[in-house]
Amino acid sequence: MNALPLWVELIVALLLLASGTLALIGALGLLRLKTFFQRMHAPAVTTSLCIWCVAVAAIVYFSARDGRLELQAWLIMILLAVTAPITTSLLARAALFRQRPAKGTAADDDNARQ
């Protein structure tokens, strides 16, 4: 296998490091944020931008290695772009459903809003 040009390796390395940082940010948000609905935002960083960085890095690396366009990693970007919002909305609906007041009294409503 012949060596890749330096600028290709630089692009791949920078994209990978960016994705690692973004994954850390997402996981830190999931760990540190206060309520569930705040925590739902944090993994979106990982499922959108982090995946994109890794997929573009894979496309650049395999394209440079084989000398032709290798676009398979697009599939993962498309799959995650389609499935992540579905999971998020289902989970948000489940959380809203489970956090509803058990009885319809005013005190229960106030407790649920806090």
Place this chain on the structure above:
Amino acid sequence: MSPLLTGAIFVTLACYALAMAMTVLRLLHGPSAQDRVLALDLLYVLGMLVVLVLGIRYSSQMYFEAALLIALFGFVGSAALAKFLLRGEVIE
């Protein structure tokens, strides 16, 4: 594989491992069931990322299909768990 790329991949995998550890903390800590499902979903995505980066590391396209399968099953599992939390059963 040059030292530059090898080092970058090592640092990236270390970042993913740290992120997975934090996600596992949230998974164990809870406090509610939907938090655990969210953490499990993120754990699936991070596992998929690790497989993709290993594919670049070992310069093999085979890892890509495994990553695709992990993403697919992660979605199915998370959707089924969310549906279970919502309705009490998965298939009605």
